[in-house]
Amino acid sequence: MKRRKLLALTLAGCLVFPAAVSAEAEAVDITLWTYPVGNWVDAATVEGLIAGFHEAHPDIHVTVEYLDYTNGDDQVNTAIEGGQAPDIIFEGPERLVTNWGAKGLMADLSDLWTDEAKEAIYDSVEAACQNSDGVFYEYPLCMTAHTMAVNRDLFEAADALQYLDEETRTWTTENFVKAVQAVYDSGHETVGAVYCSGQGGDQGTRALVNNLYGGAFTNAEHTEYTLNSEENIRALELLAGMDGISFDASIAGGDEINLFCNGTLAMAFCWNVGQDAANAENTEFDILPMAFPSENGDPALCGGIWGFGVFDNGDETKIAAAKTFIDFMANDEAQAPESVKASTYWPVKDLGTNIYEDNDLMTEYSVFVPRMGDYYQVVPGWAEARTAWWNMLQQIGSGTDVKTAVEEFTATANAAAVQ
Amino acid sequence: MKSNHPMSRALARRETIAGYAFLLPSLIFFLGFVIYPMALCIVTSFFDSTMKRADIFVGLGNYRELFQDRNFLYALKNTAVIVAVSVPFVCIFSLWVSSVIYNMREPFCSIFRCIFYLPVVTGSVAVTVVWKWMFNNYYGIFNYAGKRLGLLEKNINWLGDERFALGCIILILLTTSVGQPIVLYISALNNVDQSLVEAAEVDGATKFQCFWKIKWSQIMPTTLYILVITTINSFQCFALIQLLTSGGPNHSTDTIMYYIYHNAFKLYRYGYGNAMGVVLAVIIAVLSAVQFKMARSD
Numbered sequence: 001m002k003r004r005k006l007l008a009l010t011l012a013g014c015l016v017f018p019a020a021v022s023a024e025a026e027a028v029d030i031t032l033w034t035y036p037v038g039n040w041v042d043a044a045t046v047e048g049l050i051a052g053f054h055e056a057h058p059d060i061h062v063t064v065e066y067l068d069y070t071n072g073d074d075q076v077n078t079a080i081e082g083g084q085a086p087d088i089i090f091e092g093p094e095r096l097v098t099n100w101g102a103k104g105l106m107a108d109l110s111d112l113w114t115d116e117a118k119e120a121i122y123d124s125v126e127a128a129c130q131n132s133d134g135v136f137y138e139y140p141l142c143m144t145a146h147t148m149a150v151n152r153d154l155f156e157a158a159d160a161l162q163y164l165d166e167e168t169r170t171w172t173t174e175n176f177v178k179a180v181q182a183v184y185d186s187g188h189e190t191v192g193a194v195y196c197s198g199q200g201g202d203q204g205t206r207a208l209v210n211n212l213y214g215g216a217f218t219n220a221e222h223t224e225y226t227l228n229s230e231e232n233i234r235a236l237e238l239l240a241g242m243d244g245i246s247f248d249a250s251i252a253g254g255d256e257i258n259l260f261c262n263g264t265l266a267m268a269f270c271w272n273v274g275q276d277a278a279n280a281e282n283t284e285f286d287i288l289p290m291a292f293p294s295e296n297g298d299p300a301l302c303g304g305i306w307g308f309g310v311f312d313n314g315d316e317t318k319i320a321a322a323k324t325f326i327d328f329m330a331n332d333e334a335q336a337p338e339s340v341k342a343s344t345y346w347p348v349k350d351l352g353t354n355i356y357e358d359n360d361l362m363t364e365y366s367v368f369v370p371r372m373g374d375y376y377q378v379v380p381g382w383a384e385a386r387t388a389w390w391n392m393l394q395q396i397g398s399g400t401d402v403k404t405a406v407e408e409f410t411a412t413a414n415a416a417a418v419q
Numbered sequence: 420m421k422s423n424h425p426m427s428r429a430l431a432r433r434e435t436i437a438g439y440a441f442l443l444p445s446l447i448f449f450l451g452f453v454i455y456p457m458a459l460c461i462v463t464s465f466f467d468s469t470m471k472r473a474d475i476f477v478g479l480g481n482y483r484e485l486f487q488d489r490n491f492l493y494a495l496k497n498t499a500v501i502v503a504v505s506v507p508f509v510c511i512f513s514l515w516v517s518s519v520i521y522n523m524r525e526p527f528c529s530i531f532r533c534i535f536y537l538p539v540v541t542g543s544v545a546v547t548v549v550w551k552w553m554f555n556n557y558y559g560i561f562n563y564a565g566k567r568l569g570l571l572e573k574n575i576n577w578l579g580d581e582r583f584a585l586g587c588i589i590l591i592l593l594t595t596s597v598g599q600p601i602v603l604y605i606s607a608l609n610n611v612d613q614s615l616v617e618a619a620e621v622d623g624a625t626k627f628q629c630f631w632k633i634k635w636s637q638i639m640p641t642t643l644y645i646l647v648i649t650t651i652n653s654f655q656c657f658a659l660i661q662l663l664t665s666g667g668p669n670h671s672t673d674t675i676m677y678y679i680y681h682n683a684f685k686l687y688r689y690g691y692g693n694a695m696g697v698v699l700a701v702i703i704a705v706l707s708a709v710q711f712k713m714a715r716s717d
């Protein structure tokens with residue numbers, strides 16, 4: 001009897017054990033590294049999102065690491081060099097497509113870009129997520145349009161509000177010049193700063209320069225830098241000669257925001273809804289977000305697109321699991337709105353509902369989203385061009401002739417683009 | 420005697436093996452984390468090496484490009500200025516301070532030692548943030564004090580103006596560099612043979628003669644160490660630049676170390692960055708050798 005029992009137990013064990021082993025073998029562990037896009041830096045928020053995924057896909061386990069913009073690139077590059085790159089990374093096309101994608105480090109996500117997805121996602125976003133050969137290295141989740149902001153109280157006191165349209169949040173170049181002069185004449189000498197100590201927040205200074213007279217940073221095909229156009233040179237000459245606007249090589253975008261929020265500067269060129277949400281409570285004045293001034297009052301804003309990319313670590317199982325995760329986060333009917341909301345930005349497609357219905361701030365900023373212009377950050381040689389950009393602004397600030405500095409920038413950037 | 424011989428040999432062999440065994444972990448780490456990266460750095464400097472692409476052999480191409488690169492030459496010049504100013508200043512200032520305080524009564528000597536050593540133990544990021552605030556263009560204390568005292572008419576953009584930025588960097592570097600030499604000099608001066616000093620004083624030597632003829636020669640090894648260490652630290656000035664100016668404005672604060680970082684980790688040109696690293700190492704090695712030789716001849 002005893003022997004029979006033992007035999008039965010052994011047989012049962014033999015049947016159960018391989019099943020357990022096989023279940024364990026099927027489980028996949030993947031890693032997600034996320035840059036601080038809205039609340040995608042907040043562990044509680046992200047863990048909440050991932051809990052939903054784990055519930056729907058118990059066979060895939062996702063662990064998260066949080067990066068910052070100061071050291072994040074170095075961390076990722078070090079990981080790549082050490083063969084320890086994450087499976088999924090959450091950031092924008094300038095890193096995923098132009099940088100790591102162009103270096104052949106990313107997996108092709110074309111199978112996520114179904115006809116249905118292509119139809120739903122905005123065209124400018126779709127164009128930004130692929131390289132010039134049409135290979136998709138990013139699947140987008142959210143977007144925003146970067147703006148500038150003015151200190152409404154100071155503008156009101158200087159009688160400068162008359163130069164801007166508070167309803168559409170737009171202004172012409174001519175009125176921008178008048179407004180800056182009015183604030184300067186009212187005794188506030190530091191109206192705005194073209195910050196250029198580094199690349200932090202450089203989209204703001206580029207958007208300012210490009211919009212003033214309708215210049216473009218690159219050609220439409222994103223193959224060549226076109227800063228040396230007449231429009232851009234005119235814009236830089238205008239800024240260099242304005243009272244109240246300084247080219248400041250001691251501050252970057254983050255410093256400019258601080259100086260704006262503490263009332264030192266009357267306007268910030270590095271602004272978006274995230275800055276407003278983070279700083280509004282600590283400022284002692286009304287913040288008025290504005291589009292960048294343009295000749296005809298119809299600006300093309302610099303945008304931000306964020307989404308997921310998958311590093312090609314040579315493990316097809318992990319790549320497939322990573323794609324499952326992305327599909328769930330960006331396309332699942334119940335999950336996608338939550339994923340977008342966590343970014344504090346807007347969806348890249350019509351989700352069929354206003355996800356910020358009860359949020360006044362998001363409603364206020366949603367007016368800027370349709371004004372998003374060309375996403376040129378996918379141009380080759382981007383890393384070199386970014387460095388050359390703030391170096392060029394420093395040169396202009398030090399008194400170098402604008403045309404000379406711009407030509408030098410264009411030559412440097414285009415040399416990098418063809419390499 | 421003869422009977423003990425094999426025993427001693429076995430013991431000696433055992434001790435030798437044990438010695439090497441104890442040495443092995445450090446040796447492995449040293450080979451793996453110092454020698455191997457150094458060798459790799461030299462090898463890669465002959466390649467056009469970038470991320471995840473087959474390296475292309477370019478021979479001395481990176482080195483040729485280096486000496487035609489205007490920004491590298493700027494960085495080399497700035498680094499030379501930093502070294503030329505900071506090394507003599509640190510040595511002279513720390514020797515002067517330690518000469519004054521080394522024979523003070525306790526607790527004064529300890530208090531001064533702590534004060535001068537404080538910037539060394541404070542995190543470089545914290546120190547830099549405070550300096551950044553003091554140099555601030557809009558509300559920094561230097562501009563505020565300068566205007567209050569009537570020294571400045573309007574604010575100076577200390578870190579944003581190429582005429583002042585490198586000077587500001589050197590000033591910060593000096594404050595963080597003098598702590599350790601002061602402590603070392605105090606210790607060295609305390610170890611000077613007092614009987615020689617007393618004998619010289621009895622013979623009528625002045626204080627300066629006592630210092631120059633007796634103390635200076637006895638603290639020479641410490642001076643040599645401080646010279647070499649300060650030279651290396653000045654050549655490797657990086658964190659201050661990274662945190663304060665990113666090499667600007669107009670490359671006026673670019674140093675070789677920062678330019679290496681910029682090329683390797685911002686532009687992903689590892690081969691080119693490594694070529695700069697090799698040049699920097701050669702310069703430091705040559706300077707250190709010269710310093711050793713001069714000290715020996717003294």
